[in-house]
Amino acid sequence: MYVVEFARPVCYNGNVMKHVLIISASPRKAGNSDILCDEFARGAQEAGHDVEKIRLAEKDVGYCLGCYACRKLGKCFKKDDANGLVEKMMSADTIVLSTPVYFYSMDAQLKALIDRSVSRWNDFGRFTGTEFWFIVTAADGNRDMMNATLEGLRGFTRDCMDGAVERGVIYGTGAYEKGEIRNLPAMHEAYEAGKNV
Ligand SMILES: Cc1cc2nc3c(=O)[nH]c(=O)nc-3n(C[C@H](O)[C@H](O)[C@H](O)COP(=O)(O)O)c2cc1C
Numbered sequence: 348m349y350v351v352e353f354a355r356p357v358c359y360n361g362n363v364m365k366h367v368l369i370i371s372a373s374p375r376k377a378g379n380s381d382i383l384c385d386e387f388a389r390g391a392q393e394a395g396h397d398v399e400k401i402r403l404a405e406k407d408v409g410y411c412l413g414c415y416a417c418r419k420l421g422k423c424f425k426k427d428d429a430n431g432l433v434e435k436m437m438s439a440d441t442i443v444l445s446t447p448v449y450f451y452s453m454d455a456q457l458k459a460l461i462d463r464s465v466s467r468w469n470d471f472g473r474f475t476g477t478e479f480w481f482i483v484t485a486a487d488g489n490r491d492m493m494n495a496t497l498e499g500l501r502g503f504t505r506d507c508m509d510g511a512v513e514r515g516v517i518y519g520t521g522a523y524e525k526g527e528i529r530n531l532p533a534m535h536e537a538y539e540a541g542k543n544v
Contacts, residue, residue: 358395365478367391367544368439369400370432372446372457376402379484379519379528380445383537387443387482387517390541399435403456406432410459417466429463436464437473441514441544444500445482451495461503475510480540484519484528493518515540 356364371384381402388398406428416424423430436442446453453461481500483493497516504511517537522528 362394365391365396365440365544366438367396367398367441367443367541368435369398369443370403370436370445370457370460371400372403372444372454372460373484374404374454374456375447375525376404378447378525379522380447380482382526382528383482383484383517383519383533384443384445386534386537387480387541390538391441391544392541394542394544396441396544399439401432401435403460408432408456408459408463411462411465417468421466421469423463423466425463429460430466432460433464433467437467437470439477441478441480443480443482444504446484446496446500448483448485448487448493448496451492453496453499458499464503471508472510474504474508476512477508477510478512478514478544479504480514480517480544482517482519482537484522484533486521486523488521490518490520493520514544 358364369384369388371381373380384400388400391398408429409425409427446457483496517533517540519528519533
């Protein structure tokens with residue numbers, strides 16, 4: 348039997364081109380975390396990667412009902428955008444999960460999507476080797492206050508996916524009003540992280 352391996356496309360610097368999926372969960376368009384997502388995307392695009400950014404606020408993602416109809420169907424029975432988004436996550440090389448801190452947690456939009464991925468629980472092996480970045484913003488200037496939010500995200504990646512790789516965190520601390528992040532070091536950090544995908 349012959350096994351045919353196709354060479355993956357490479358970036359200008361010879362690195363393998365990755366499909367980068369950025370999930371921007373803030374309801375604020377051009378808000379602080381959304382801006383950091385754009386900076387990350389700019390860096391990754393300049394490095395030659397294939398980048399797709401999704402604003403969850405523009406998608407229809409309802410709550411998981413915990414009905415487990417997905418056990419028989421292999422996907423969620425709901426006819427909203429979640430099945431397609433989860434499938435996109437499974438085929439990405441790199442996933443950026445971005446959220447504002449809302450009462451020390453990720454926002455409800457991102458949690459809803461994560462919960463809906465339970466419909467593909469049996470396929471979580473496909474996340475082996477998937478690289479994750481977290482972008483988190485908050486009014487508070489202290490990074491430690493983001494720990495609970497990050498632990499929530501890691502409960503999905505580190506604790507539920509064998510072989511998922513956490514590449515880094517962009518701490519958008521000290522940004523309250525829309526756009527305040529533009530004057531803070533996280534801007535450069537997001538761009539550099541994108542370049543180093
Ligand atoms: C519902 C809600 C809860 C929030 N909870 C916190 C919090 O616990 N700690 C904090 O520092 N900022 C909190 N904030 C402020 C946001 O995290 C901050 O404005 C952030 O920059 C929003 O990011 P965004 O522009 O990407 O939406 C909260 C804001 C809202 C609307």
